[in-house]
Amino acid sequence: MTLFLPLEDSPPVSSIPSFVIRPSEPDIQLAKVVKTILKARRIVVICAGISVKAGIPDFRSSEGLFQTLKRDNPKDALSSGKDLFDASVFNTEHKTALFCQMISRLSDLSQAAQPTPFHRLLRSLDDHRRLLRVYTQNIDAIEEKSGLSFGVPEFEGKRGKPRNSTFSEVGDPGPSTAANRTPRCIPLHGTLQQVHCQICTNSFPLNEYLPSLASGVPPECPECTSMEHTRQLVGKRARGVGKLRPSVVLYNEAHKDGEGVGDIVQKDLIGSKGRSGADLLLVVGTSLRVPGTKRMVREFSKAVHSRGSSSKESSPGGDEQAPQQQQQQSSQQQQPLKAIYLNLDFPVPTRDWEGVFDAWLQGDAQTFA
Template structure:
């Protein structure tokens, strides 16, 4: 099954929603994408992709079992694979910039050793996956051959497994994922203010995975607190308004309020055909539930972006003629 999924993802093309994400990135409006998908189509759309490795100080050395390198194929390593002549590997190098897309559940592009953490492209082991026999780790094999040549006692050779995260399984790169999340939650300093996420868009997920649920809740809190810090006073001088903030669920009507507040901008959006259950867990988390298809949504937004682009071009042309 994994072999078939890997082959299908290799030939698959990015969707309209992937292109929408790329368009946001081109406009410098995209802070980060956290994806639960394992097909890596975000990278095909042109987004930088992967999990940044920890910065390693000092000289490179083979990591211990408890401190294995990131096995994601997105991280720069020297692979020891069947067609390679190399017998040594290096520590993953830290990326200069944090990738735009972070795969929360790994990808179908790589396999890693359960003993030493070494990573290899999954496509080299399709036949082994089809047969159901876990392939031996090429790095462990090479090191064991060296040990035999110098007369040292034999060590066990690790087995490779797909670098995807299964249910109820810890992410082997979870610490590095957590660092990116914390970085995005805190924002970055820019002059006297801090910049960070100002809109949360949650798309196509049932929100049943505990880790993902926690990330969504934390970002929802942050975007709201950031708006409150920038605009602490929502008081209007005139008539009272109907308070509709905080979507409680698909059947929950807006609650009237006699307090005089202006309506703040939408900051948290949930886009999916079905609302996550139980709905009580998501009271006050989302401002808006868009009940629809992600691809249709992306197409509509693309049309609006094109209209905006055309309007700007027309405006510039009129200004040029006046001058």
């Protein structure tokens, strides 16, 4: 069962899943949610769409990128703006140019954006050592502006030449050295901060190549260019110069740092080096349509529930003669809250989420913050 807790000014819902119950005293239960968050010690947040109030469009809403890109490019026969977030954009020069120009505009918006109240809430939880990790589907990196350490560290099992890291050692107050080597915020879909070469995979700051991207032309890789010049000087045959592409993860391609992300997820699920794994899951603003994120949420929900409750809430005794439905509702309202979903709409198909969340906070993340 999942508690239904609408926030102030939330739009009414026409129907809710059968396993979602309306508590008799929602204000008390909402206060319990807040208390649970403030008492938790290893919170994992999985989020998306928390930058809309900062001026960054989301992807799937009626005014999100998928719809506006289709509307703004009527001659390109896009079935959806999602077409420009598919790995196939590199198959034609025209789509590649549209993709580069779109990334340039998003980068400008991201650089101008400032942290929202929810970003500041994340920083506050981190300052009070309540935050274990933030896994963000956003690509704008505003979490770093709020003071969270950000990026994906080098995968420990990886061999070969180290790549350039996007990790900034800022605001990671965990007591162990292992935690200090791991950024507090992990970008699940890459970021607008970097570009990387499609041949040599070296990474470079995206803002250095904004003019080229804005014109729709993928820039040439300086590392490959330098290497080609050296090969020519020593009389070796040319290998070609790679093109730089934004380091965002597209549909139908693997995350270039996927091993590193997976390693961190595994440690946060089960704990590592004497530290326990997550004890509270907070899922915010995501429609949970991406299969990888969907799996992550289900696994973290299992993990936090397996650890039981860190504290027991006292509650008044019920009427022994109460009907069975009332007893079930009372029992649910006394259960520890370990997995919380915060969004305007419940994810679909709803049957996939029965038993995953203990509470659905129906509303906006900024309102909750």
